[in-house]
Amino acid sequence: MSARNSNEELARTYGTPLYVYDLSRVRAARRDLFRWLPEGVEVYYAFKANPHPDLVRALREGPGPGCRAEISSTGELATALEAGHTGEEILYTGPGKTPGELREAVRGGLRRFSAESLSDLEHIGAAAVAEGVVVDCLLRINSATASAASGVRMTGKASQFGIDSETVGDVAAALRNVPGTSVAGLHLFSQSNAADEEALIGEFRHTIETATRLQEELRVPLRMLDIGGGFTAPYGRVGDRAAYPKLAGELSAELDLRLPGWREGRPRIAVESGRYLVGDSGTLVTSVSNVKESRGRKFVILDGGINVFGGMSGLGRLLPVSVQVDTGEPTEQASLVGPLCTPGDVLGRDVTVPALAPGDLVQIPNTGAYGPSASLQSFLGRPSPVEVVIDDDGSGDGSKVVVSVSRIERSRTYTERGAAA
Incomplete structure (x- = not known):
């Protein structure tokens, strides 16, 4: 039975409007993305793309490496836990984390957060102190510059996202000394939906160079570096996901140059993807x-x-x-x-x-x-x-x-x- 006829049969059975999700396509996208990336790079799935538990499970489970969870709410946290994720597999991001949400997340076992500002870091620390734990935090950076002009820009302008790169040094001491937190690394997400492979590679190179410079300026150990995403897939239109045959080699070379210990996990390197994995x-x-x-x-x-x-x-x-x-x-x-x-x-x-x-x-x-x-x-x-x-x-x-x-x-x-x- 063809996919089209299958969908027509499902529409007759369940009515419309109807979404049909094919888990074999989810697994294929996961395999492809890991194939384009250097071995050992972690992939975080952005739940905002689609939080359906069956899709989340398909991305998390084998065969082969699975995706970790990137969430921005306690609703997404509940879905992540339902789908089998543990606290250590989850990264909590977003500019609007409330005290109640942070307490719930820490109680749920989360130990890794992305902090958008000094005050956001202090709020995370307060929740951790209240629960008697210390949590790892990535400092999200709003870089003043970017490599590519394509895709949806996420940096280089006034924003609720990230600490401005040109002023982060002014608060470095304060960032290092927030009770309940340990600065574990940096988080840079500069673009979404890159125009092509060259644009994506250029942005990742710029991100890695920025991160290594900021590491020295902030004087924090870089245990983890989240370099964001930008992987492209069509939205509501006929077409195929992008291919990235050069990415693994180019990204490995840049990491070898800037962060020579990355192959041994010093630091761990992560990317994020949503639409590419489930679109x-x-x-x-x-x-x-x-x-x-x-x-x-x-x-x-x-x-x-x-x-x-x-x-x-x-x-x-x-x-x-x-x-x-x-x-x-x-x-x-x-x-x-x-x-x-x-x-x-x-x-x-x-x-x-x-x-x-x-x-x-x-x-x-x-x-x-x-x-x-x-x-x-x-x-x-x-x-x-x-x-x-x-x-x-x-x-x-x-x-x-x-x-x-x-x-x-x-x-x-x-x-x-x-x-x-």
């Missing part, structure tokens, strides 16, 4: 609710829009959303829009599509990342999408079996007017 595992299946024309333009109205996919486009990170369909032979142009009462509910303007009619299915490829958990699910109270996880059935002929079926539940409790507090 091509997912297909979004929607149904056509209506087709209309307005002033010479055709609009195909789907039962799922930015409430199930592309909600993060409003943040600018993934703008613009412009999907491509993997359904039939394209014959005309139409705008694919969702069911929400806002003109912003657009998945693609003037997209080339086959002739579509109410009841037809539209399949959007490469939607395994930044799907339901990154969308406007509560807006207008539309039904959440069903998420179906499939995997090879072991026959060797490409047939699939359903592993799990779930739906993100939305809940809201209203307090009656005049009710006792």
Whole structure:
């Protein structure tokens, strides 16, 4: 049975909008990424891309090296623990860690955090002291310069992320002496979705050079260096994940030059990835609710829009959303829009599509990342999408079996007017 027919059968069984995630694609992406990297480099999976526990397990478990967990909330922490991660496999990042969240994380066994500022480090230390432990912290650095101008820039401007590289020396002594913390290394994440392999390599080289310079300036032992990511994969469009055949050799050479003990784990080297690892595992299946024309333009109205996919486009990170369909032979142009009462509910303007009619299915490829958990699910109270996880059935002929079926539940409790507090 073809993948397309499989998805159509699943849509008939579970309805739409429907996400289908293929675990064999998740494992393939994990194998590829480790193959492109030098041996011994650790990979942290960014849960924000897709926190589905089945995908997290597939990335963590063998055969071969597995991914560690990079989280930014106690909700993601719960998922990580449910999927089998231990505290030592988890890195807690993000600029908005609250005292309660930090206490919960430390109680849950986490011993590695990324600190975005001196005050953030102090908050982490306070939680550790309250629990009677000392935690390792990476200082996240907002580098003043960058190598490549491609991709989504994460440094070089005023930001809630990271300590400005040009001023970090001014607070070096304070950073080294926060009770409850031990500065274990540095965390630099300069870009997302690099344009090509040369841009990615150039950025990693710049990151490693910056880290070695800051290590001397801060006078801290560099036990771990997280050099971020930038690995590229298509989002909602036909295409393949990028290949990086030169990366292992170029990155190894730069590390040998700047940090000659890295092959023995001095320091441990880590990268982060989200979309690259899970993006091509997912297909979004929607149904056509209506087709209309307005002033010479055709609009195909789907039962799922930015409430199930592309909600993060409003943040600018993934703008613009412009999907491509993997359904039939394209014959005309139409705008694919969702069911929400806002003109912003657009998945693609003037997209080339086959002739579509109410009841037809539209399949959007490469939607395994930044799907339901990154969308406007509560807006207008539309039904959440069903998420179906499939995997090879072991026959060797490409047939699939359903592993799990779930739906993100939305809940809201209203307090009656005049009710006792």
